[in-house]
Amino acid sequence: MTLSVNTNQPALIALQNLNKTNDEMEGVQSRINTGLAISSAKDNAAIWSIAQDQRADRAALNAVKMSLDRATSITDVALAAGESVSDLLTQMREKVVAAKDTSLSTSSRTALNADFQGLLKNLTQVVNSATFDGANIINGSGSVTFNMTFLADADAATVITLKLQNLSLSSTINSLVATDAINTQTLAASVLARLDATMTRVNQAVGSIGSQAKQIEAHNTFISKLNDVLETGVGNLVDADMAKESARLQALQVKQQLGAQALSIANQAPQIILSLFNGGG
Incomplete structure (x- = not known):
């Protein structure tokens, strides 16, 4: 040297x-x-790009979960109201059957009719109150042919559809009307026939809402798990x-x-x- x-x-x-x-x-x-082992593109451009794509999917899944959470809340409110409607119809039937008794006095029949009318009004109040975030799927306020849709994937390419059920008076499901009365045996018999058919259809409609609620809940659980998997995957790449x-x-x-x-x-x-x-x- x-x-x-x-x-x-x-x-x-x-x-x-x-x-x-x-x-x-x-x-x-x-x-x-x-x-982070890879915090910027200069550390490893390929892996950073892959991680960014997965982060974008996770962010989109957060929006999907928010949509499904809203759907869950709407169905929960609708189910609670639908079950209340079914209970009210059961109470109405008790009044209607009692009104068919030919031995009833006029005052007793009048009292039964007043109770029946009160239950009708209560039913309408329950149906109209079943609203969450401005959405009500059981009062006929939405288009039955359109229904309600909620996000199901990160690309918004698929949706979960929530079918509307109109439980209001004078609907295809509920054939009772606000002016129904049971102050005579004949009127009581007429109401009973329509009431029995209404109870069957209402119970089927509430069951349909329950099935959809279960589907939404299951998909929401899957989205949460998928989000966790993506988070772990990104961590494996860059942590x-x-x-x-x-x-x-x-x-x-x-x-x-x-x-x-x-x-x-x-x-x-x-x-x-x-x-x-x-x-x-």
Whole structure:
């Protein structure tokens, strides 16, 4: 090796190695601080791109879950109201059957009719109150042919359809009308026939809502699991192994100290030239 005051090759090599160690330490510290082995496209463009796509899908699935949560709330309210309607119809039937008794006095029949009329009004109140976030699927306020749809996947390519059921008076399901009365045996017999048919259709409609609610719940559970799987998948791609990074940091710290010492020693090499000239004097 040539001794020169102009070029100190050992110092250059030591400096290069020290800079390399510093760069590696910066990378390790970044991974420790962020918890990510790949935090930007420059770390690994291909994997970063894949991870970004999966993050986009996760974000979209959050929107799907919000849509399904809303659907769940709407069906829960509708089910509660539908079951109440079914209970009210059962109470009405009790009044109607009682009104068919030929031995009833006029006052008793009038009292039964008043109770029946009150139940009719209560039914209407229940149906109209079954609203969540402005949506009511049992009062006929929406288009039955259109129904309601909710997001089912991250691309919004598929939907879950919630069929509307009109349980209001004077509908195809509920053939009772607001003016129905049971203050005579003949009227009671007429109402009973329509009431029995209505109870059958209402129970079928409520059962249909229950089946749809179960489908929505099952799909919502699947979306939650899928979201968790995607999160784990992204983590597998980009998360840093903190145990390895800790061990690597310890090694680089020692390597950095040794590199600094090596550079210091290399920088002292030109001093040898002075001793050569001093010896010649």
